[in-house]
Amino acid sequence: MTLFHGLSAFPITPADSEGRVDAEALGRVLDRLVAAGVDSVGLLGSTGGYMYLSRAERRRAIDTGGRLAGAIPLIVGVGALRTDAAAALARDARDAGADGLLLAPVSYTPLTEDEVFAHARAVAEAGELPLCLYNNPSTTHFTFTPDLIERLSRLDHVAAVKMPLPADRTIADELDDLRGRVPRDFAIGYSGDWGCTEALLAGADAWFSVLGGILPGPAMQITEVARSGDAEAAMAMDARLAPLWDLFRAFGSLRVVYAMAHEIGLTDALPPRPVLPLSPADSVKVRVALQAIDGVDGPSPVV
Numbered sequence: 001m002t003l004f005h006g007l008s009a010f011p012i013t014p015a016d017s018e019g020r021v022d023a024e025a026l027g028r029v030l031d032r033l034v035a036a037g038v039d040s041v042g043l044l045g046s047t048g049g050y051m052y053l054s055r056a057e058r059r060r061a062i063d064t065g066g067r068l069a070g071a072i073p074l075i076v077g078v079g080a081l082r083t084d085a086a087a088a089l090a091r092d093a094r095d096a097g098a099d100g101l102l103l104a105p106v107s108y109t110p111l112t113e114d115e116v117f118a119h120a121r122a123v124a125e126a127g128e129l130p131l132c133l134y135n136n137p138s139t140t141h142f143t144f145t146p147d148l149i150e151r152l153s154r155l156d157h158v159a160a161v162k163m164p165l166p167a168d169r170t171i172a173d174e175l176d177d178l179r180g181r182v183p184r185d186f187a188i189g190y191s192g193d194w195g196c197t198e199a200l201l202a203g204a205d206a207w208f209s210v211l212g213g214i215l216p217g218p219a220m221q222i223t224e225v226a227r228s229g230d231a232e233a234a235m236a237m238d239a240r241l242a243p244l245w246d247l248f249r250a251f252g253s254l255r256v257v258y259a260m261a262h263e264i265g266l267t268d269a270l271p272p273r274p275v276l277p278l279s280p281a282d283s284v285k286v287r288v289a290l291q292a293i294d295g296v297d298g299p300s301p302v303v
Contacts, residue, residue: 003073003100003130003203004160004187006039009212011255013061014269015050020052021060022171025267027067029213033264034071034214039206041068045079045102047210047254051079052272058089062096065296069097075132077106083119090127102103102162104134105142113148120152130159132187137164150181156175161169162185165195170230172202193253194245202227210253211244214260218293243289251278259286 011033014025043065044058046052053061068074076093078101080133086216092102099161101121105116124131133152142151144161152158158264166174171190178188190199196207200223218241226234247256258271259278263270264285270277278286 001302002187003040003075004132004189006207006227007032007074007212007216007220008040008042008189008206009036009038009219010042010045010047010210011213011215012210012261012269013044013050013053013256014261014267015049015057016269016273017273018271021057022062022267022269023060023064025269026061026064029043030067033213033216034068034098035189037218038072038212038216038220040073040075040099040101041065042075042077044206045134045184045208045215046077046104046136047257048077049254049272050077051106053138055085058179059092059096062093062098062281066097067177073099074202075100075102077102077104077134078123078127079106079134081106081108085121085132086123087126090129090131091122094127094129098129101129101131102134102160103131104136104140106140107142111142113145113279114143114239116144117144117148117151121155122154124157126203127159130153131157132160132189134162134164135156135164136191146181149178153186159185159213160189160206162206163188163190165190165192165199171195171204171296175203193241195250197222197226197234201229201231202236205287208249211241214257214264214266215293240293241283243292247282247285247289251282256286260290262285263290272293 014022065074067146076098079091137143187205190204191208193211209219222237
């Protein structure tokens, strides 16, 4: 399977209160993904807290990800406020053995389409690896329009887009529109775990998954069944995860996934401040949701 297809699992990056990456804990997280056979790992995505880490600590995380070499393709998030900084991070990822890049147009000042185009082009040229555009307006406050995705898809190295779930149209309609604009080998995937079973059934190339980074077994099962075309079975499996989807929407997936990591014994690391962990009462809700999923009973490498 080619890069940016199938289940791309996005794990947390355990770190201490000063942003020092816990390589041992991250290694445990990554070992589970290898054991489950995910199609790729998205290191230093939003769930991986990339914007809360220094360049040196990002490199420490990528070096830990080197344990995936030859087993699972590694995609590395390289978003940064400045273009030169993002370009340097892209070179770091390439030099450390990454297989692909993920770029969100992070900014303080709202960006224009021309500014994002120039930013993405510079980072793609610096990294010289297949690059996935990260369309994440809830975090970056910038939305990639179909026109901009079309322009960027013609650039060297720009190979995919990671889309949010659409708010005002069906996934199938959005996919049809985008596929009519981009090269045939340009991959279109989705994030927003609660809608990604539908996205896979509609023909999306990838599920960029928070769940896959912490519970790769169930996420892989859904991906395989959805890609086989068995919509009824896939949606039934997805329905079992509804309590988790509700928690993701209510509290934000980052907070929930850290609570999940605590519950299954992977790490006691906390979300990067100023993000606060869930309250004890809300953590109980996470425990109950996990107990409702068959096979989630401890730090098994494949659950």
